[in-house]
Amino acid sequence: MKLEHGRPENMEGRLKKEVRVYDFLDKLHVEYDFVDHEAVENMEVCAQIDGALQAMICKNLFLCNRKETQFYLLMIPANKKLNFKELSDQLGTSRLTFAKETYMQEFLDITPGAVSVLGLINDHEKRVQLLVDRQVMEDDYIGCHPCTNTTSLRIREQDMWDVVIPAMQHEPIFVDLA
Template sequence: MAKTADDLFKFLHEMGIETETREHPPLFTVDESQTLRGSIPGAHTKNLFLKDKKGRYFLVTVEERAVVDLKTIHQVIGASGRVSFGKEDALMELLGVTPGAVTLFGLINDEDRKVTLVLDEPLMEDEVINGHPLHNRATTSIGRDDLLRFLRATGHDPLVLKVSI
């Protein structure tokens, strides 16, 4: 069974990681989430759940305004051939989230480490990074270095690559 936001916050607390979470109406797109700019500091993320031709999954996380070329990203991230968006059932099975709530915090649910995380280099220049806490009714802010500690604690050593154009 997928972990909940409460499970996520407990895990972060046990690691000594401080976060700040702000609740808001459900947000399904980057455009909708931009209505909150100014009230939540830090980098806001856009997450792409991708699958390659060999069935490998990737979560690519970039800053919300970043542009990604889906026709060539496979060359940068090491995918086998062109990538497509992963299906909703795989998203739920691997990350425990639904479309509109895709988040790098979902990696807490990928206990078998089937998803390769790719963080865009420019995103990692920010000291605070924001993501949904396993649902799209809130935004959680976390320090960049604490985010990396969290990801590694889930068994995901992220690839930090320049994927935006």
């Protein structure tokens, strides 16, 4: 795996949704690095990518309430386990569960394995609330997928919170999960 700076030179074979991410970041003048790799199927593979990116790798979980009327994208450190009750209590919402793949595709134009905060650029109707465990903000960089799980990006934390998230117009709710 080779860490490269900026937009990939060869865009051949890249998905339109991935190219949209590069266009979005470039328009914002946000610097980023990337690593191309095999499809990520589990967090163990993410650990190898983490070594190449030298960035905080997050689990990105797509959740909803029991009635499927509220949807959330949760960013937590890769080594942290989610306690659904604890998160539900912090949000003051009914029992949370994993949302169906169909909602993920409809709202964020992403599929399982490629879930990423950058999928929020596709949520034009603001149906998904961004949730961030505060521990995610403890590194200089954050690693995330550009809506595909065969590439990973590294973006400065400050750029993510001060430029990228505001441009997506998804005000995060910060949580503290044990």
